[in-house]
Amino acid sequence: MEVPILKQGDFLIATIQAALTDADLLHLRTALLQQVVRSRSRGVIVDVTALDLMDSFASRTVQEIVHMIRLRGAETVIVGIQPEVAFAMVQLGLTLENVATALDLEEGLAYLNQKSKTIS
Amino acid sequence: MAEVQEEYAAVVLQAEPTSVLLRELVAHLRQNRTQLREEWARRITEAQLLTAMSKDEIFAEATSVYDNYVEALETETFEALQAYARNLSERIIPRGVETHEVVGIVLLLRDVLARSLFAKYRSDHTKLNRILDAYEPAANRIANTVAVGFVQERERVIRQQQEAIRELSTPVLQVRERLLILPIIGVIDPQRARQLTEQLLHGIRANRAKVVVIDITGVAAMDATVANHLVQTVEASRLLGATVIVTGLSPEIAQTLVNIGVDLGKMNTVGDLQGGIEQAERLLGYKVVPIVEAS
Amino acid sequence: MEQEIRVPISSDKNIVNARQKGRSAALAVGFSPGGTALEQEIRVPISSDKDIVDARQKGRSVALAVGFSPGAATLIATAISELARNIVSYAKSGEIVIQALHGSPRLGIQVIARDQGPGIHDIKQALRDGFSTSGSLGLGLPGVKRLMDEFQIDSRENRGTTVMVKKWKQ
Numbered sequence: 001m002e003v004p005i006l007k008q009g010d011f012l013i014a015t016i017q018a019a020l021t022d023a024d025l026l027h028l029r030t031a032l033l034q035q036v037v038r039s040r041s042r043g044v045i046v047d048v049t050a051l052d053l054m055d056s057f058a059s060r061t062v063q064e065i066v067h068m069i070r071l072r073g074a075e076t077v078i079v080g081i082q083p084e085v086a087f088a089m090v091q092l093g094l095t096l097e098n099v100a101t102a103l104d105l106e107e108g109l110a111y112l113n114q115k116s117k118t119i120s
Numbered sequence: 121m122a123e124v125q126e127e128y129a130a131v132v133l134q135a136e137p138t139s140v141l142l143r144e145l146v147a148h149l150r151q152n153r154t155q156l157r158e159e160w161a162r163r164i165t166e167a168q169l170l171t172a173m174s175k176d177e178i179f180a181e182a183t184s185v186y187d188n189y190v191e192a193l194e195t196e197t198f199e200a201l202q203a204y205a206r207n208l209s210e211r212i213i214p215r216g217v218e219t220h221e222v223v224g225i226v227l228l229l230r231d232v233l234a235r236s237l238f239a240k241y242r243s244d245h246t247k248l249n250r251i252l253d254a255y256e257p258a259a260n261r262i263a264n265t266v267a268v269g270f271v272q273e274r275e276r277v278i279r280q281q282q283e284a285i286r287e288l289s290t291p292v293l294q295v296r297e298r299l300l301i302l303p304i305i306g307v308i309d310p311q312r313a314r315q316l317t318e319q320l321l322h323g324i325r326a327n328r329a330k331v332v333v334i335d336i337t338g339v340a341a342m343d344a345t346v347a348n349h350l351v352q353t354v355e356a357s358r359l360l361g362a363t364v365i366v367t368g369l370s371p372e373i374a375q376t377l378v379n380i381g382v383d384l385g386k387m388n389t390v391g392d393l394q395g396g397i398e399q400a401e402r403l404l405g406y407k408v409v410p411i412v413e414a415s
Numbered sequence: 416m417e418q419e420i421r422v423p424i425s426s427d428k429n430i431v432n433a434r435q436k437g438r439s440a441a442l443a444v445g446f447s448p449g450g451t452a453l454e455q456e457i458r459v460p461i462s463s464d465k466d467i468v469d470a471r472q473k474g475r476s477v478a479l480a481v482g483f484s485p486g487a488a489t490l491i492a493t494a495i496s497e498l499a500r501n502i503v504s505y506a507k508s509g510e511i512v513i514q515a516l517h518g519s520p521r522l523g524i525q526v527i528a529r530d531q532g533p534g535i536h537d538i539k540q541a542l543r544d545g546f547s548t549s550g551s552l553g554l555g556l557p558g559v560k561r562l563m564d565e566f567q568i569d570s571r572e573n574r575g576t577t578v579m580v581k582k583w584k585q
Contacts, residue, residue, distance in 0.1 A: 019468050020468075021467070022464035023464055052475070053492050055471075057500060079361065083318070083324070083325055083356075083486070084485055084489035085489060086357075086359035086360055087317060087356050087489070088489045088490045088493040089356070091490060091562050092493060092558035092561070092562060093557075093558055094558075095355045095358075095359070101359055101360065107328075107330075107361055206421065
């Protein structure tokens with residue numbers, strides 16, 4: 001299951017549309033990094049609204065994505081974590097420390113706009 | 121000596137099995153239905169039981185219970201009585217009838233009937249003993265059936281009410297656009313804590329909240345389990361994209377949080393609810409204003 | 416499961432109550448929400464990351480069929496995901512067995528994760544938060560324990576590991 005990555009202005013938006021296997025997640029990580037470099041994006045939104053759960057591997061991978069993209073000078077925000085998913089995550093001890101989160105795509109864009117304004 | 125008695129008992133049982141005695145008993149209770157029923161209703165009023173009900177209601181109910189009682193004795197089956205007891209409980213529980221009243225009236229009926237048996241068989245002690253031996257186990261079982269039926273129904277009502285209270289006791293309030301307040305008052309058990317988290321997380325999504333103020337001024341103490349739950353609630357809210365401010369943290373609860381290893385520096389805490397709301401507004405203003413200007 | 420359930424009807428609240436009781440009675444007898452009997456255990460062989468997704472999705476549908484809330488079903492599916500992941504990471508292959516529990520008075524779900532892998536050398540240590548031998552996983556077993564109500568583990572070195580977890584409907 002390939003995750004589509006769209007470019008919108010200075011930002012990239014990756015929208016996960018169904019349950020992902022580990023391989024899919026690793027593929028997403030590689031694809032996002034390549035595209036951030038190629039398109040010189042300043043921000044990335046990963047939309048996980050459609051994900052029905054995030055286990056330890058998914059959380060780790062998301063964290064890695066955020067850190068690696070930060071090394072490339074861009075910000076990432078994770079949007080759309082569902083209430084049930086969030087509750088299961090914290091029970092497992094997965095809190096996505098140092099990862100920015102927002103309610104949905106709109107909020108994610110607002111966050112990134114805000115971020116790039118304070119930087120420049 | 122003992123052998124002789126046993127032999128005697130065996131002879132008696134052969135001559136008059138329990139069912140025959142019960143049949144005689146039932147006939148007696150049918151014959152004297154009006155008088156015994158009235159006597160029972162009088163004793164109920166005298167003992168100040170079922171005070172929530174009128175005299176007529178007591179008499180009507182007494183009649184039904186009496187007939188069901190006699191029927192249970194006659195058929196030696198308790199299903200119909202059980203169903204009646206459940207139905208009766210459903211009707212009288214909302215009117216505030218207490219367990220001791222229900223047990224009390226059944227024991228009174230037992231007493232009224234036993235007295236009438238004494239009166240009838242006064243002259244024949246052997247017969248009286250035998251009829252009481254047949255009557256008492258059945259009467260005990262009836263009393264038991266009715267009392268258990270009532271208590272079960274009461275427990276069901278209490279469970280329902282607990283659920284309703286629990287829902288009411290965790291109000292998620294929207295005070296301003298994007299700002300939710302969750303005032304928690306009273307004792308939090310793990311079940312309430314779980315429900316609270318669930319409601320808050322769904323409230324955040326439904327109201328598109330960016331900041332949540334959880335006020336625990338009204339919570340005196342928290343055990344480690346519940347404190348852990350509070351921390352998880354804060355973390356889960358953040359995963360949805362909302363910032364949580366905790367207000368009214370008592371020194372005792374702060375100590376509990378530290379004891380279970382929570383880094384209070386990572387938790388956003390403000391002394392009181394007012395200060396919390398002010399900080400929430402600053403957070404919202406800081407984030408909202410530039411977006412409005414940009415568009 | 417012999418007795419009848421009576422629900423007095425006098426307001427709209429009773430209607431909800433009645434249909435909920437009807438549903439749980441049907442589920443208790445072993446019907447799935449679709450109406451088919453839900454008696455058998457479901458076995459999912461685990462040997463790749465695709466199987467992890469398969470196992471947790473099946474676990475979720477059994478949980479919903481038993482009558483768990485979507486929130487609780489997510490907790491159960493997440494636990495299954497972690498258990499299946501342990502199999503793939505440490506033992507390469509094994510199986511997940513999911514079964515609905517209809518024992519009265521409680522309804523629940525049972526998940527068994529079984530492998531013939533290297534086994535866990537120090538179970539106590541493996542159950543402590545933050546422990547990981549492969550480096551790729553952080554919180555596996557203690558996390559699973561928190562997500563579920565009951566947790567049992569049996570592991571022998573070079574013989575394999577069996578983890579059995581249960582969750583009861585509140």
